Amino acid sequence: MFGEGILKGLAETARNFLGSYVSKKRLTTVQYPEQRLPQIEAYRNFPFLVYDGDDWQQGLRCVSCFICEKECPPKCIIIEKSTDKKPDAVGKLQFYPKVFNIDVSVCMSCQICVEVCPFDAIKMDTDFELSSTDRFSGLLWDKKHLAKSNEHYHKIHPTEAAAVDAQLAAERAKIAAKTKATAEAKPATPTPPANANGAGPNAANQPVPTATEK
Amino acid sequence: MTVTFLILAALTLAGTVAAMAMRNLIHCVLALTLGFAGLAALYLLLGAQFVGFTQILVYVGAVAILAVFVIMMTQSAIPAMQSIFSSFWVAGSVVAAAVFAVLAWAICRSGFASQVLPPVEAAVHPIGDALMHGYVLPLEIMGLLLTAAMIGAVVLAMHEKRRTP
Amino acid sequence: MTMSPIQQADQFFVTSQHRFVSYLPAEFQSLTSAILSVIAIVLVFALLFAITTVLERKGLGRIQNRYGPNRVGPAGFFQPLADGVKSLTKEDLVPRTADQMVHFLAPVLLVTAAFLAYAVLPVGRNMVLVNLNAGILYFFAVGSLVELAVFMAGWSSRNKYSLLGGMRAIAQMISYEVPLVLASVVVIMAAGSLSTVSIVDMQASYTGIWPHWFVFTPWGFAGFILFMIAATAESNRSPFDLPEGESEIIAGYYIEYSGFKFALFFLGEYLGMFATSGLAITLFLGGWAAPFSFLTWIPSYLWFFAKLLLLIVIFIWIRGTLPRLRMDQLMSFAWQFMLPMTLFNLFVAGVWHFMPSGIVRWLVCIALLVAPAILLSRSLKQGKKFAVRHYRFAE
Numbered sequence: 019m020f021g022e023g024i025l026k027g028l029a030e031t032a033r034n035f036l037g038s039y040v041s042k043k044r045l046t047t048v049q050y051p052e053q054r055l056p057q058i059e060a061y062r063n064f065p066f067l068v069y070d071g072d073d074w075q076q077g078l079r080c081v082s083c084f085i086c087e088k089e090c091p092p093k094c095i096i097i098e099k100s101t102d103k104k105p106d107a108v109g110k111l112q113f114y115p116k117v118f119n120i121d122v123s124v125c126m127s128c129q130i131c132v133e134v135c136p137f138d139a140i141k142m143d144t145d146f147e148l149s150s151t152d153r154f155s156g157l158l159w160d161k162k163h164l165a166k167s168n169e170h171y172h173k174i175h176p177t178e179a180a181a182v183d184a185q186l187a188a189e190r191a192k193i194a195a196k197t198k199a200t201a202e203a204k205p206a207t208p209t210p211p212a213n214a215n216g217a218g219p220n221a222a223n224q225p226v227p228t229a230t231e232k
Numbered sequence: 233m234t235v236t237f238l239i240l241a242a243l244t245l246a247g248t249v250a251a252m253a254m255r256n257l258i259h260c261v262l263a264l265t266l267g268f269a270g271l272a273a274l275y276l277l278l279g280a281q282f283v284g285f286t287q288i289l290v291y292v293g294a295v296a297i298l299a300v301f302v303i304m305m306t307q308s309a310i311p312a313m314q315s316i317f318s319s320f321w322v323a324g325s326v327v328a329a330a331v332f333a334v335l336a337w338a339i340c341r342s343g344f345a346s347q348v349l350p351p352v353e354a355a356v357h358p359i360g361d362a363l364m365h366g367y368v369l370p371l372e373i374m375g376l377l378l379t380a381a382m383i384g385a386v387v388l389a390m391h392e393k394r395r396t397p
Numbered sequence: 398m399t400m401s402p403i404q405q406a407d408q409f410f411v412t413s414q415h416r417f418v419s420y421l422p423a424e425f426q427s428l429t430s431a432i433l434s435v436i437a438i439v440l441v442f443a444l445l446f447a448i449t450t451v452l453e454r455k456g457l458g459r460i461q462n463r464y465g466p467n468r469v470g471p472a473g474f475f476q477p478l479a480d481g482v483k484s485l486t487k488e489d490l491v492p493r494t495a496d497q498m499v500h501f502l503a504p505v506l507l508v509t510a511a512f513l514a515y516a517v518l519p520v521g522r523n524m525v526l527v528n529l530n531a532g533i534l535y536f537f538a539v540g541s542l543v544e545l546a547v548f549m550a551g552w553s554s555r556n557k558y559s560l561l562g563g564m565r566a567i568a569q570m571i572s573y574e575v576p577l578v579l580a581s582v583v584v585i586m587a588a589g590s591l592s593t594v595s596i597v598d599m600q601a602s603y604t605g606i607w608p609h610w611f612v613f614t615p616w617g618f619a620g621f622i623l624f625m626i627a628a629t630a631e632s633n634r635s636p637f638d639l640p641e642g643e644s645e646i647i648a649g650y651y652i653e654y655s656g657f658k659f660a661l662f663f664l665g666e667y668l669g670m671f672a673t674s675g676l677a678i679t680l681f682l683g684g685w686a687a688p689f690s691f692l693t694w695i696p697s698y699l700w701f702f703a704k705l706l707l708l709i710v711i712f713i714w715i716r717g718t719l720p721r722l723r724m725d726q727l728m729s730f731a732w733q734f735m736l737p738m739t740l741f742n743l744f745v746a747g748v749w750h751f752m753p754s755g756i757v758r759w760l761v762c763i764a765l766l767v768a769p770a771i772l773l774s775r776s777l778k779q780g781k782k783f784a785v786r787h788y789r790f791a792e
Contacts, residue, residue: 027718035459035717044462258552262499265545281531285538293541297567300548356531356591 059175062142065120065131066166074165076106079139082115086131086140094124095131108190118161122148138182144174237277244270257303265296282356407696410437411523434526438515445705446667447477453713460717480660487656492555495653499553503546504654504661510542511668517593518675521685521698525594532593533585536676537578540631543669544570547640547650550662554653562649565724566640569630572731573637577627577673579739583620583746584611584680593676597684606690610683615762616746619770621681623739625708628673630731633666634712636719637727674708675701734773741769 038044048055069077082099098117106112131140143166150156172179247267251260268291275284318324363371400408418430451466451474458465467473491500517532519525529535544567551563588596600610611617630637641649651662678684682704685697722730745765752758 024719028714031460031714031718034462035456035714038459038462045464046462047464049464256496259496259499262545262549281529282534285531285534288538289534289541293538293544294571297544297548297571300552301567304552356534 057144057174059177061144062129062175063127063146064122064125064143064148065129065140065164066143066170067118067161067164068139068141068168068171069165070106070108070168072167074162074167076104077167078114078161078165079106079137080115080118081112081137081139082118083136085134085136089130089134091128091130092124092126094121094126095119096121115161118164120159120164122150122157122159123153138186141171141175141178141182237274240270240273240277244274258300261296261299261303264299265292268292268296282359403694407522407698409696410521410698431526438526439512441520442512442515442668442671443664445671445702446664447481449667449671449709450480450663451476452709453716456710456713457717460714484657484660489656489658490653492653494555496553496555499549500653501658503550503553504658504665506549507543507546507665508661508668510539510546511665511672513539513542514669514672515675518672518679519594519597519684520675520701521696524685524698528592528594531591533581533591533596533676533680536593536672537574540669540672541574543665546665550654551650554650556653558646558648559650559652562640562646562652565646566633566650569633569637569640569727569731572728573627573630573735576623576731576735576739577631579736579743580620580624580627581676581680582739583616583742586743586746587611587617587750593679593684597679597686600683601686603690608683608686608688608690610681610686610688612681612683614749615759615766616742616749617681619738619742619745619766621677623735623742624677624681625711627735628670628677629712629715630727631673632670634670635716636722638721639724639727642721670712671705671709674705674712677708678704729777733777737773738770741766 034044068079070079071077082097084097084099087093087095087097096117096119097115100114100116103111104114106114127142129142132142148157168179168183171182244267247263247265247270250263251267254260254263268287272284272287272292275287405412414430414433417433418426421429454476455465455467455473465473466476469475469479491497514536516526517529517535547563547566547570551559551561551566554560584596585591588599590596590599600608602609607613612621633640640646641651646652651659654662678701685701687693687695687697687700745762748765749758749762752761
């Protein structure tokens with residue numbers, strides 16, 4: 019009948035209005051800067067560079083192979099390769115990125131760089147408070163800003179990080195075993211040939227790396 | 233002649249002159265509305281509240297909106313680049329001056345201007361009484377006429393709709 | 398002149414204005430007192446606007462199980478200050494193709510027209526700026542200026558959405574002005590006066606403890622409901638907020654306004670709402686009169702503002718409840734329901750006037766109102782057939 023639906027609606031809104039003062043369950047709003055929701059493990063927002071060990075410059079896993087730069091759909095990654103080689107976290111001589119910049123304002127958080135990286139050097143971070151008062155240089159993050167330790171990776175994505183570490187350890191063990199075998203096969207040879215991964219001459223003498231941290 | 237009268241008269245004149253002189257037709261209507269409002273204020277100054285407020289209600293509220301809509305529907309938004317003076321402006325001003333002279337002569341002859349009238353109580357009550365008692369038949373006839381006009385307008389507007397299945 | 402303390406409290410603002418003015422030379426007295434009253438009206442209703450915005454946002458929030466603004470000041474009640482600072486410091490953008498002069502004048506005219514209406518609203522005993530003989534007529538005459546301002550805003554922005562919004566707003570305002578005026582005519586018939594002050598004076602007496610408000614009669618109640626519906630549409634509030642329908646025409650006629658001009662539009666809209674609510678209070682709810690005879694010791698202006706706040710709360714509540722109408726629904730509601738109902742209501746008011754008082758009069762008048770309401774709403778419902786819609790100009 020006439021006006022009945024309007025009265026029903028008014029009663030419903032009145033119940034919501036009064037109920038929001040009575041039951042806290044109705045107010046689902048989280049008062050953000052003071053309160054935060056617990057982070058979901060699968061959450062990911064923006065890439066960062068993983069380093070092993072304590073020194074971020076030495077420990078960077080990135081060897082500046084340019085795959086991520088080529089794959090990046092919005093082209094927000096800028097890499098310059100170094101001309102020399104430096105020992106990495108496990109002491110192997112590697113190329114390293116002289117410049118590694120990511121433009122925050124361009125990145126679309128697609129995670130393709132992470133998927134294509136053969137060295138597990140770039141991973142997704144969970145930090146979402148990326149705003150800056152300087153919209154040009156403040157949003158172009160350099161190598162130093164991007165580098166975060168493996169501990170950090172373990173903190174934000176523990177399951178994934180453990181899997182990555184296990185895989186890395188297995189690969190390194192395999193390489194170590196292979197180089198050891200070649201070294202044993204040709205003991206007279208003073209310098210064993212560098213293998214595909216560019217393992218340096220002293221790689222054979224390295225102790226077999228386990229899961230790097232923990 | 234009080235200051236209020238002078239201000240209102242200047243405003244009314246400015247509005248009407250601008251209505252004639254402006255290039256954009258919508259501006260003309262808006263300026264004319266200013267003239268209407270000034271006229272209404274002059275009525276109020278004379279103590280004729282009913283007439284003054286009806287002037288605002290009808291002319292500012294309805295006629296101006298109607299005029300503005302008609303212009304907007306028929307004209308393009310870009311004002312025409314021709315002169316606001318027509319080619320017959322000399323003849324026109326002569327005719328206007330002649331009409332004004334005749335009117336002024338008639339008013340001056342009637343002795344209306346020199347006559348001092350007793351102040352009229354032009355409140356709402358007497359007007360309502362007059363409309364509802366003395367002039368009730370003309371009022372009703374006017375109402376009928378307007379209703380007929382409105383129905384005619386509706387029929388004209390409906391016509392197109394009936395044709396489409 | 399001696400007054401009891403209650404009267405003193407009631408007339409505090411009137412006497413203090415008189416006392417202040419009496420210190421001035423005689424030729425400035427009337428002018429100064431008028432200016433003081435105008436300043437008071439502007440300040441009080443602008444403050445009410447600020448309070449209403451925060452109440453509305455918090456109330457709507459609670460209706461939707463949210464907090465609403467709660468950051469600025471205690472419980473977010475200084476939010477209007479922050480909003481004011483924001484709108485004042487914002488860049489004032491005017492489209493390059495806009496008609497600069499008309500674009501500038503539109504918000505000015507809107508706010509001026511909205512403020513002019515308050516001149517005849519009696520906010521308390523002896524507290525009215527001018528007691529006009531034709532007060533109600535003045536109110537509606539000034540209200541019609543708003544349409545012109547809306548047109549100016551919609552046309553001068555040179556934007557299709559603003560033009561559409563302006564045309565919608567004008568069509569809606571013209572359509573609903575008819576039932577608005579006709580709904581208030583019943584009170585004018587009963588009171589025999591167009592003066593707001595004498596209309597309130599008529600309602601400020603009591604039988605036992607009950608007041609003689611016009612809303613407590615069948616035609617008064619129906620008139621009040623019809624008036625409030627028309628007032629909601631006049632002030633472009635939900636569910637009649639098509640002129641600014643965000644989902645279709647973004648913000649309607651004020652789409653090209655930013656910064657302080659936008660704030661002026663907002664202010665004008667709320668002032669229009671307060672003014673029509675104030676007129677509803679004056680016409681139907683006894684103006685500044687207390688609802689019971691034993692409550693007359695509370696100052697009259699407090700009663701007026703309490704009633705105004707109540708109506709504002711109802712407006713907010715309705716806004717939080719009802720969805721927006723469609724344009725054809727809006728128009729058919731105005732012309733097929735509101736207009737016949739207000740005309741019936743006029744007839745009922747006449748019947749009430751000529752019948753001897755008693756229970757029979759009540760029953761007859763209620764029957765005369767309820768029957769057409771049911772029939773009209775039935776016919777409106779039956780007219781709704783779902784079919785392929787034909788658009789005359791969009792094929």
